[in-house]
Amino acid sequence: MSNDPSFQCPVCRARQTLRDTCRRCTADLRLVVRAHRRVAHLVAQRQRAQAEGDWLREQAVAVELSLLAPRR
Numbered sequence: 001m002s003n004d005p006s007f008q009c010p011v012c013r014a015r016q017t018l019r020d021t022c023r024r025c026t027a028d029l030r031l032v033v034r035a036h037r038r039v040a041h042l043v044a045q046r047q048r049a050q051a052e053g054d055w056l057r058e059q060a061v062a063v064e065l066s067l068l069a070p071r072r
């Protein structure tokens with residue numbers, strides 16, 4: 001899980017590290033955490049596909065990334 005304190009709760013906007021529950025409003029952030037983990041996994045897969053020259057895999061990962069995290 002990220003130790004980056006720049007994560008912002010989508011409910012109350014409290015800045016904190018990525019965690020399952022917001023420290024301020026106790027919102028359930030487990031789905032947000034899962035989405036962040038999936039994005040990190042996909043970014044790593046994209047880098048691996050690029051390094052291996054696997055264009056088809058790179059494109060498949062790019063499609064999912066564009067839906068989940070368009071700016072990545």
Ligand SMILES: [Zn+2]
Pocket residue numbers: 009010011012013014022023024025026027
């Ligand atoms: Zn919150």
